[in-house]
Amino acid sequence: xxxxxxxxxxxxxxxxxxxxxxxxxxxxxxxxxxxxxxxxxxxxxxxxxxxxxxxxxxxxxxxxxxxxxxxxxxxxxxxxxxxxxxxxxxxxxxxxxxxxxxxxxxxxxxxxxxx
Numbered sequence: 443x444x445x446x447x448x449x450x451x452x453x454x455x456x457x458x459x460x461x462x463x464x465x466x467x468x469x470x471x472x473x474x475x476x477x478x479x480x481x482x483x484x485x486x487x488x489x490x491x492x493x494x495x496x497x498x499x500x501x502x503x504x505x506x507x508x509x510x511x512x513x514x515x516x517x518x519x520x521x522x523x524x525x526x527x528x529x530x531x532x533x534x535x536x537x538x539x540x541x542x543x544x545x546x547x548x549x550x551x552x553x554x555x556x557x
Contacts, residue, residue: 443502447503451503478494
């Protein structure tokens with residue numbers, strides 16, 4: 443989010459408080475889940491519907507508010523995201539010694555997949 447939108451998120455949290463906004467986190471995540479289910483049911487194109495994009499934006503805004511409420515720095519979030527992404531990518535490495543044959547097959551399929 444840009445700085446102006448981060449400030450807007452802070453104003454919203456300050457205005458409504460933690461409990462209502464945490465409830466909104468749940469509500470917006472739920473709406474994104476529903477929109478995602480519709481996308482999965484109706485996959486016929488690489489375009490995502492406007493509803494999905496709108497719900498995604500709502501969740502991004504709510505995640506920023508949740509970050510502010512939890513008093514978590516952007517640096518900490520980035521560090522945690524980096525750790526998670528590296529962990530996911532490490533599972534793809536077909537040279538991993540502890541990888542089962544099934545995992546190796548799946549890893550090779552995923553590496554060749556181009557969305």
